[in-house]
Amino acid sequence: MRALRAYLRSPPALFGSAILFAVLFMAVTAQWFYPNDPLGLAGRPLQWPGANPRFPLGTDPSGRDIAAQLFHGARVSLLIGVVATAIAVLIGIAMGAVAGFYGGGVDTGLMRVTEAFQTLPNFLLLLVLVAVFGSSIETVTIAIGLVSWPPVARLTRAEFLTLRTREFVQACRVQGLPDAHLILREVLPNALPPVIVYASVVMAVAILLESALAFLQLSDPNVPSWGNLIGLGRNVLRTEWYVSAIPGVAILLTILGVSLVGQGLNDALNPRLASGR
Amino acid sequence: MRRLEVEGLSIRLPRGADREFAIQDVSLHLDSGEILCVVGESGSGKSVTASAVMGLLAPGLSVAGGAMRLSGEDLRAKSPEEWRRLRGRRIAMVFQEPMTALNPLMSVGAQLSEMWRVHLGLDRREAEARALAGLREVKLPDPEGALRAFPHELSGGQRQRVMIAMALALEPEVLICDEPTTALDVTTQAQVLALIKDLQRRHGTAVMFITHDFGVVAEIADRVAVMQHGRVVEQGAARDILTRPEHPYTRALLAAVPGASAPAPRPLSPDAVLEVRGLSKTYATRGLFRRRRPVRALDGVSVTLRRGATLAVVGESGSGKSTLARCVVGLLGADGGEIVIGGAPLPRRRREAARLVQMVFQDPYASLNPRRRAGAQVAQGPIAAGTPPGKAMEEARRLFGLVGLDPEAVSRFPHEFSGGQRQRIGIARALAMQPQVLVADEPVSALDVSVQAQVLALLRDLQARLGLSILFITHDLRVAAQLCDEVAVMRDGAVVETGRIGEVFAAPKHPYTRSLIEAIPGRALLGA
Numbered sequence: 001m002r003a004l005r006a007y008l009r010s011p012p013a014l015f016g017s018a019i020l021f022a023v024l025f026m027a028v029t030a031q032w033f034y035p036n037d038p039l040g041l042a043g044r045p046l047q048w049p050g051a052n053p054r055f056p057l058g059t060d061p062s063g064r065d066i067a068a069q070l071f072h073g074a075r076v077s078l079l080i081g082v083v084a085t086a087i088a089v090l091i092g093i094a095m096g097a098v099a100g101f102y103g104g105g106v107d108t109g110l111m112r113v114t115e116a117f118q119t120l121p122n123f124l125l126l127l128v129l130v131a132v133f134g135s136s137i138e139t140v141t142i143a144i145g146l147v148s149w150p151p152v153a154r155l156t157r158a159e160f161l162t163l164r165t166r167e168f169v170q171a172c173r174v175q176g177l178p179d180a181h182l183i184l185r186e187v188l189p190n191a192l193p194p195v196i197v198y199a200s201v202v203m204a205v206a207i208l209l210e211s212a213l214a215f216l217q218l219s220d221p222n223v224p225s226w227g228n229l230i231g232l233g234r235n236v237l238r239t240e241w242y243v244s245a246i247p248g249v250a251i252l253l254t255i256l257g258v259s260l261v262g263q264g265l266n267d268a269l270n271p272r273l274a275s276g277r
Numbered sequence: 278m279r280r281l282e283v284e285g286l287s288i289r290l291p292r293g294a295d296r297e298f299a300i301q302d303v304s305l306h307l308d309s310g311e312i313l314c315v316v317g318e319s320g321s322g323k324s325v326t327a328s329a330v331m332g333l334l335a336p337g338l339s340v341a342g343g344a345m346r347l348s349g350e351d352l353r354a355k356s357p358e359e360w361r362r363l364r365g366r367r368i369a370m371v372f373q374e375p376m377t378a379l380n381p382l383m384s385v386g387a388q389l390s391e392m393w394r395v396h397l398g399l400d401r402r403e404a405e406a407r408a409l410a411g412l413r414e415v416k417l418p419d420p421e422g423a424l425r426a427f428p429h430e431l432s433g434g435q436r437q438r439v440m441i442a443m444a445l446a447l448e449p450e451v452l453i454c455d456e457p458t459t460a461l462d463v464t465t466q467a468q469v470l471a472l473i474k475d476l477q478r479r480h481g482t483a484v485m486f487i488t489h490d491f492g493v494v495a496e497i498a499d500r501v502a503v504m505q506h507g508r509v510v511e512q513g514a515a516r517d518i519l520t521r522p523e524h525p526y527t528r529a530l531l532a533a534v535p536g537a538s539a540p541a542p543r544p545l546s547p548d549a550v551l552e553v554r555g556l557s558k559t560y561a562t563r564g565l566f567r568r569r570r571p572v573r574a575l576d577g578v579s580v581t582l583r584r585g586a587t588l589a590v591v592g593e594s595g596s597g598k599s600t601l602a603r604c605v606v607g608l609l610g611a612d613g614g615e616i617v618i619g620g621a622p623l624p625r626r627r628r629e630a631a632r633l634v635q636m637v638f639q640d641p642y643a644s645l646n647p648r649r650r651a652g653a654q655v656a657q658g659p660i661a662a663g664t665p666p667g668k669a670m671e672e673a674r675r676l677f678g679l680v681g682l683d684p685e686a687v688s689r690f691p692h693e694f695s696g697g698q699r700q701r702i703g704i705a706r707a708l709a710m711q712p713q714v715l716v717a718d719e720p721v722s723a724l725d726v727s728v729q730a731q732v733l734a735l736l737r738d739l740q741a742r743l744g745l746s747i748l749f750i751t752h753d754l755r756v757a758a759q760l761c762d763e764v765a766v767m768r769d770g771a772v773v774e775t776g777r778i779g780e781v782f783a784a785p786k787h788p789y790t791r792s793l794i795e796a797i798p799g800r801a802l803l804g805a
Contacts, residue, residue, distance in 0.1 A: 166643055167638045167639070167640055167643040167644035168644050168645050168646040168654075170608055170636075170638070170644075171636065171638055171644050171645075171654075171703070171706065172646075172657070172658075173607075173627060174606050174607070174631060174634075174635060174636045174707075175631050175635070175658030175661065175706070175709075176627045176628040176630065176632070176658060176661055176710070177627075177657060177658065177661045178627075178628075181657070181661065185649070185657075186646055189646075189648045189649075190646070190647070190648055
C-alpha cells in the first residue's frame, strides 16, 4: 500500500499511466468503435486527416481507415510488447539468478551462452529467426522475446552476485533454508527493482522491433499493427507523410508511457525511499 | 588563545526529518593547545557540528542561527571561495575511514605534496621533501617507501597516519578529528591516539575530537562536551566530567561503558558442547596474472566451549576470528581439522546443522531482509524444518516477547526498527531454531554504548534462563569481560592464549594478550 501511495504521488508516473491507460482503452474499445475489419477497404485511398468526416485520421494508400488500424493496432502492439517482455524477463531472470547465485562453473557456462546471444546484433538475429520460422504474429512475438533476454540476465546476475553475500542471505543459510527459498524469497525480491525498470525498456524495444520488422514488411501482414501501417506509408513518405507519422507518434507516446511507468515503479518499490518521502 | 568559538549555533534539518534542528543552541570554544572531545551517540549532532565548522554542511542542512568564529574571524560571513582557501590551511580534518578519504589511484606522496603545491604554490621537489618530513613526523615505518605507495598498500593505521600528516601539513590552527580511530584495532588505536596527542603538544594545535567512546575521551581529552539530541548537555574539564558527571545522560553513558574487569567466575559444566580441533583454512586469492600469496586465516585452531558457558574469541582484524565463526556455523568449509557439536561432527547438510548451531550477525542493518516482515524471518527457519506455519508464527511472537520486543511487531518491516531492536530480532531468529550453540559474531560492535549494554544484558539474561552456550566473537576486550566465562585470544589465525577470563585479564601470559589489554583506551581513568 505504501508503494502504491508513493507511486500515486509521482506526477511523471501518473502521466505515464495515463498514456498507457489511453492505449489500453484504444485496444479494448477497438471492436466497439470500429467493428469492421480494419484491413478491409473503407474508402478512397490517401485522404488527408480531416478531409473526410468519415475518416478523422485519413486513409492509407490502400484506402483503409487509419483510425481503425490505430485502434486495432494498439491491441497488437501491446500484446507483442507484453508477451515478448514476459518471455525475455522470465528467461533472463532464470539465467541470471542461477548464474549469479551459484557462481563458479555454472556462472561461466551460462554467461558464455548469454554472450553468444549478445554478440549477435539482436535485430539481425530476429531477422534470421523470422526468416526460418515464418512471420506469423506468434513466431514474431516469441522471436522478439528470444533476442531480448541477455541484458536482463546480465543485470539479474550482477544483482545476485552482490546480494548473495549479504548477511541476511547468510542468516537464512544458517537457518537451514533450501537454495530455492534463498533465490526466490530472499535474493530475488531485492534484485527485482532494477529488473522491473529494465523490463520497461525491453517492452519499449519489443514494440520498436516489431515496428522495424513490419517496416521491412517482414512482420505478419494479416494483423493491423502500427509497424505495418508505418511500412505502408513508406512509399508515400514525402507527400502523404501522415500515414507513417500518425502510428509513429502512437509508438513514441506508448514507449514514453512505458518508460515513465517503469521509472515510477522503481521509485515506489523501494520501501526505504518510499518511507523517507 | 581562543581559536574556535561556536556560539548558540542552530542547524535546521530538511522538512520531514524526525526533528526540526540537527543541533540547537550549541556553544563550544576551543583554545590553542587543547583537545576538546565532543562525545555523543549516533544522532546526537556531533558530526553535524564538525561539518558546520568546516563549512561542509550536507545538502538540505542550513544554519538557522548563532555564530562561528575562527581566531575572532566570523566564519558565517565567508563566501564558498574563502571557505575553500580556509580549509586545509587553517582548519583541517581527519575522517573516520582513511581508505575512502584517500584517492586510491594517487600515490601517497602525490596526495600529500598536493597540499603544499595547491595552497602554497611550492614546486614539486620542495613539496615532496616536505611530504617526506611529514611522514617521518607521524612515525610511519619506511617513510620513503610510503611516499611511493598507493593507499591500498598501507594498513589502516598507516593510512590514518598519512591522513594526519596531510591534515597537519600546513600547520592549521584547528584540527577536527571525526572518530579517527573507530575503524582501527585497539593496539593501532592506542598508537594513533598517542600520536595525535604528541603532535598536538608540539604544534600547539587546537584539536576538536569527535568520538562516541568514553575510553578514548579518558585517554586524550583536556575538556569534554557531551551532546544529546543536538544539544550540549554538559561540558567541562575531562577529569571532572569523567569522575563527577552531573547530567543524568552523561552518567548513563559512563555507566554503560563496560569495565575491563571480569565478574566473579561461576562454576562451569565439565562437558563440552562444541569442540574445534586443529581447524585450518587457507584463502588462495587468485590475481589476474599472478597467484598471490595464500592467506592462512586459520592455522590449527583448537577451542572448547562448555555447555551453558560463554567463550570469547578475541582478536584484532585479520586474526581469523570471523573465519572461525563462519566455519563453526557451516558457512565456510574448513580445509582441515574437525568441528564437533554435542559429540557428533558438524553435519554438512544445512538443514541438520541449523538445529545444532545458529548465528547472530554483526550488522543489524544488513542481516535482515528489508523486504520481508520481521516475524516471517524469525519463523522461516522452523517452518523449513517442518513446524506448521501457524505454530511457528506463534513461537515467533513468544520469542519477540522474550527478547524484549512487542509481540505484535512481528508484522512490521525491518526499517521500522532501531539498530538495537534489529539486533534483538537477529537473536530471536537464532533462538527460534533452539540450537545447542549460539555463535555471536561481533553482535554489539555496530551499536551505541547504551544500546550495547542493553543487548549484552539481554544475552546474559537469556543465557541464565535458557542455558545457552555462546561462542562470542569480539575485538573489544571490555565487551568480552562483561559477558564471557572463558577467553581464547587469536592472532594471525592461531590461538595464543586461553583460560578463564578473569585470570587471563589479571595475569596475561602471552605478550600479545598483554599488549591488547594495555591498549584498552581509558583504563587508567575509568578503572581497569
